[in-house]
Amino acid sequence: MVLEAWFMDESSQDQRLPHHLNPKQFVSLDQLAELGVLYWRLNPKNYENDEELQKIREARGYSYMDLLDLCPEKVTNYEEKLKNFYTEHIHADEEIRYCLEGSGYFDVRDESDQWIRIWIKAGDLIVLPAGIYHRFTLDTSNYVKVMQILSYGVQRQSDQ
Numbered sequence: 001m002v003l004e005a006w007f008m009d010e011s012s013q014d015q016r017l018p019h020h021l022n023p024k025q026f027v028s029l030d031q032l033a034e035l036g037v038l039y040w041r042l043n044p045k046n047y048e049n050d051e052e053l054q055k056i057r058e059a060r061g062y063s064y065m066d067l068l069d070l071c072p073e074k075v076t077n078y079e080e081k082l083k084n085f086y087t088e089h090i091h092a093d094e095e096i097r098y099c100l101e102g103s104g105y106f107d108v109r110d111e112s113d114q115w116i117r118i119w120i121k122a123g124d125l126i127v128l129p130a131g132i133y134h135r136f137t138l139d140t141s142n143y144v145k146v147m148q149i150l151s152y153g154v155q156r157q158s159d160q
């Protein structure tokens with residue numbers, strides 16, 4: 001199953017729900033690529049020793065990484081973090097995330113400011129381009145473990 005993405009409704013229902021339009025309106029990988037969103041499907045069980053991941057990291061200059069296990073027991077200020085992730089924001093650099101376990105939604109704005117919801121699951125490596133408005137939420141499974149990847153020399157305050 002390839003990565004799924006769709007245009008979102010703007011209802012105030014629980015952010016962890018899918019928020020499909022009616023009828024559903026899916027967004028293709030090509031449409032995502034036009035926005036500068038890149039995507040690879042990898043084997044998450046093999047992340048410590050994955051040649052494909054290694055190649056992507058070398059080709060794109062991604063030298064720094066750490067793991068974020070997003071559950072209340074392991075993250076300080078869990079609720080506050082979730083709230084900040086879901087507050088629309090923008091970065092001066094790419095945002096690179098590799099989902100190792102669980103799942104969640106990245107929402108990005110398209111060129112006419114419509115929200116597109118991107119459903120990431122274990123094995124999905126996604127790159128959001130610098131300067132795209134976005135936010136992140138857990139879905140109803142309520143758990144995600146992601147590898148946060150950065151280019152050399154770029155280590156944002158919010159990632160520490």
Ligand SMILES: CSCCC(=O)C(=O)O
Binds near residue numbers: 085134
């Ligand atoms: C938990 S994935 C990352 C969410 C995000 O937008 C960020 O860290 O800036």
Ligand SMILES: [Fe+2]
Binds near residue numbers: 089
């Ligand atoms: Fe972000």
